[in-house]
Amino acid sequence: MPIATVNPATGETLRTFDPLDAAGIERRLALADAAFRGWRTTAFAERARLLNAAADLLEADRKDIARTMTTEMGKPIAAANAEAAKCAKAMRWYAAHAEELLADEHPDRSDVTDAGASRAYVRYRPLGPVLAVMPWNFPLWQVVRFAAPALMAGNVGLLKHASNVPQTALYLEELFTRAGYPQGCFQTLLVGSGAVEGILRDDRVAAATLTGSEPAGRSVASIAGDEVKKTVLELGGSDPYLVLPSADIEAAAKTAVTARTQNNGQSCIAAKRFIVHTDVYEAFRDAFVAGMTALTVGDPMEESTQVGPLSSEQGRTDLEELVDDAVEHGAAVLCGGGRPAGRPQGWFYEPTVLAGITPGMRIHREEAFGPVATLYRVANLDEGIELANDTPFGLSSNVWTRDDAEIETCVRDIRAGGVFFNGMTASHPALPFGGVRRSGYGRELSGHGIREFCNPTTVWQA
Structure with a gap:
């Protein structure tokens, strides 16, 4: 190179x-x-x-x-x-x-x-x-x-x-x-x-x-x-973002958009897998998709731009291949899913949400380094934690809940270098940063x- x-x-x-x-x-x-x-x-x-x-x-x-x-x-x-x-x-x-x-x-x-x-x-x-x-x-x-x-x-x-x-x-x-x-x-x-x-x-x-x-x-x-x-x-991460029934769903969905698309989605600590309890799945999904759809994709030199291009043509190709593989294996595209219209130059990709993810899809195991989110529905906390841990990575994690018992369970059982509750992962000089x-x-x-x-x-x- x-x-x-x-x-x-x-x-x-x-x-x-x-x-x-x-x-x-x-x-x-x-x-x-x-x-x-x-x-x-x-x-x-x-x-x-x-x-x-x-x-x-x-x-x-x-x-x-x-x-x-x-x-x-x-x-x-x-x-x-x-x-x-x-x-x-x-x-x-x-x-x-x-x-x-x-x-x-x-x-x-x-x-x-x-x-x-x-x-x-x-x-x-x-x-x-x-x-x-x-x-x-x-x-x-x-x-x-x-x-x-x-x-x-x-x-x-x-x-x-x-x-x-x-x-x-x-x-x-x-x-x-x-x-x-x-x-x-x-x-x-x-x-x-x-x-x-x-x-x-x-x-x-x-x-x-x-x-x-x-x-x-x-x-x-x-x-x-x-x-x-x-x-x-x-190294890499495929951080889970677990949303449970006691969460503030509006805040969880709004933060989820930022958590996924920070740095044009090219962040190891960006939330990538959104795991939502069935009781609040539809409410979160609708708000999350609306937020992703509303993002301004454009010239990164403009102050109003929220999502710029990927860093390289190869990076975009890699992301497209992950999305194409998921769609070919039955994933539903809730928004995005391709290159934005009207931008023939540069390596732009639309903010995208995929649902219906199964273990046979590459994106279930591989890190998507770009503004692509995967959405999962789970029946309970145990199933959510099991899915959160179903990855070879363990950098950070996000959990939305107001239940103290659920917080303690997640701290005990989620395999990651950090667990962030009711907010998105961030690094700070006073706190250790790294993964397992x-x-x-x-x-x-x-x-x-x-x-x-x-x-x-x-x-x-x-």
């Missing part, structure tokens, strides 16, 4: 970039290694000062970088602006909280003496250069939620971004440089996927984090495992995320 900016609203190639050659990669690895030796000893106050400076710059740049993101991957401009603002907020959160999150841990005095020590504690120390293999769908946020905690922990970052968002990738390196970070603390590597193995196997690279597809995660995990290097993986099963392992964000790339060192003194 070429490293290029291709506008998904028009299909026009705007800029192309030459990948780094072997010598260029070597220079950047050497620079990262040298930068880490000094950066790891920097005081938390200095790290926080620089991260806050980066947040200031990002806020000042917000409109420009939002337009870059929209141009490169097609998200509505309002969402791109919100993404940039969220990144600045996360930077400030880690600048304020990293020192306490990584404070030395002191066990009870009696436990220390039982261990034969006069003093013992745990100190969190950075690992070194961390390779981040990042996706295009949230091209700023996915990187910042790795970079902010990693830099505050004393690590340095090497970013291999998706090949269709090179200008966003280069902006991120420039941002940290302008903020005053020492040279080499955060670098963008303009390379194709074929270069990842060699970089990850280099002894100077301590660990890796990847957000992306399951095949990409398997590949990086396999290489890192062979090298015995730490990894964090955040084929959605990956490890956590980003919160104290859990900042400690992923630390060495929790036992210090024992007689």
Whole structure:
């Protein structure tokens, strides 16, 4: 895949970039290694000062970088602006909280003496250069939620971004440089996927984090495992959205529309499978379909646009194949189901709701990465949870109920990294984010995320 900016609203190639050659990669690895030796000893106050400076710059740049993101991957401009603002907020959160999150841990005095020590504690120390293999769908946020905690922990970052968002990738390196970070603390590597193995196997690279597809995660995990290097993986999702009789149906349906179509439906944590109790099925279905039908599909640079194009022609083809397979096997199209009329250019797809889904359809098991929802009817909570878990993924989940007993049952039984009640899944710097099963392992964000790339060192003194 070429490293290029291709506008998904028009299909026009705007800029192309030459990948780094072997010598260029070597220079950047050497620079990262040298930068880490000094950066790891920097005081938390200095790290926080620089991260806050980066947040200031990002806020000042917000409109420009939002337009870059929209141009490169097609998200509505309002969402791109919100993404940039969220990144600045996360930077400030880690600048304020990293020192306490990584404070030395002191066990009870009696436990220390039982261990034969006069003093013992745990100190969190950075690992070194961390390779981040990042996706295009949230091209700023996915990187910042790795970079902010990693830099505050004393690590340095090497970013291999998706090949269709090179200008966003280069902006991120420039941002940290302008903020005053020492040279080499955060670098963008303009390379194709074929270069990842060699970089990850280099002894100077301590660990890796990847957000992306399951095949990409398997590949990086396999290489890192062979090298015995730490990894964090955040992969796909097919999140359930369970609606029970006690729910506020109007609110559930309205939120469902946003939950499915956020980022043009191209989000791992977007709700994708809508599982509705039979007692409220018709009411939810009608409101949900009406909401999906009313969405404005159009130029992502327009503030009024709610759904823009998919990021690539191949992405749209993949989505069309899933929908076609479902229809061929008996699924009913309640709205959408194809390319919008009047848009011959760009990779647009209509907001779509499919009903009558059966296990033999590909879309029942595979992630639909676009504005396509599948609708299911269930007889009771047990059947709903069973269906919610009938997926190889386990990233997040959404449940609408006002019943405390049902809430506890769902927390206990739904197999996912998060359960969000009466709202839609979202990521926040104070809360851990990640999944189980084929959605990956490890956590980003919160104290859990900042400690992923630390060495929790036992210090024992007689």
